[in-house]
Amino acid sequence: MASEESSSGSNSLFIQIQKALKGVDYPTDKQTLVETARSNGASEDVLSALGALPDQQFQTPAEVSKAVGEEET
Template identity: 55%
Template sequence: MSTSHAKFIDVQKALKGASYPARKDSLLKTAKENDADEAVMEALAALPDEDYDSPAGVSKAVGTGAP
């Protein structure tokens, strides 16, 4: 697996403590505070600027194969 792609578990860990619904800028701030790796930060930065209702919704938008 390429390390340039964010994994589901990494996205979930990066968003620990996020309040939902959340916008992209809030998700990026939370991920940075949680020391997310570069792949996760890039994936979140590429998201459309809209409201996300849950961690699973973010992972689905990122394309990590969320359930």
Template identity: 50%
Template sequence: MATNDPTEYQKALKGAPYPADREKLVQVARKNKADRDVVDKISHIPDKQYETPADVQKAVFGSD
């Protein structure tokens, strides 16, 4: 079951070097031993540079 808890994504991406692309974010989430569903959701965001954690959250949750 995929999580919709923003806190889980914050934990998964702790220490991510911004700006970061999708692949780097996936690597960081795996290194942080994030839940498989969280990693999967991050791996499906658009492949672009993310400047801040808020940018990633918008991509994951689809909010502007």
């Protein structure tokens, strides 16, 4: 059961991240992701997850989600 709860929590975070990144033009970098999320009113959880990403170029929203998932493990 605990793994199901954490999984649904992760899915919720991914949804929040994608909403917070509305309007981002890809490819983009970590700094732009964080700044866009902040200007879109993202929660501290979202800002923290994006802040933990590696400093690199992200080509697609899916690549951002994958990187966030890797940081959570």
